[in-house]
Amino acid sequence: MAYEQQILHILSEVGERGINVSMLAKHVYNLNCTLFSQPDLQEVKQFVQQYLLKNSKSPQSLIESTGRRGYYRLNTGNNADARQLMLEFREELVEEEPEIEKPSQDLSLSLFD
Numbered sequence: 005m006a007y008e009q010q011i012l013h014i015l016s017e018v019g020e021r022g023i024n025v026s027m028l029a030k031h032v033y034n035l036n037c038t039l040f041s042q043p044d045l046q047e048v049k050q051f052v053q054q055y056l057l058k059n060s061k062s063p064q065s066l067i068e069s070t071g072r073r074g075y076y077r078l079n080t081g082n083n084a085d086a087r088q089l090m091l092e093f094r095e096e097l098v099e100e101e102p103e104i105e106k107p108s109q110d111l112s113l114s115l116f117d
Contacts, residue, residue, distance in 0.1 A: 028052055
């Protein structure tokens with residue numbers, strides 16, 4: 005998964021309250037750390053900052069500032085793509101839950117018959 009997709013996925017999970025840039029960068033960093041390779045945290049943080057600034061400039065942008073300094077969220081009010089992302093990620097989460105089958109009747113044998 006590319007950094008951009010990971011950023012959008014995390015922003016969809018945090019919802020309306022938004023997330024701090026440094027926390028978002030740490031989440032993206034942790035998603036990309038493996039046993040054999042680790043990205044540079046400063047590079048990831050710089051990429052996240054540039055991506056958020058680039059994609060939050062206009063009122064119709066995909067990402068918006070929450071009003072608190074350094075906090076961002078998806079712009080679901082003015083952007084149809086952001087609303088669609090929220091729906092897609094919610095559907096993904098629902099599909100991942102395993103279905104538990106409940107037996108309709110007890111078919112076990114009795115030991116005392």
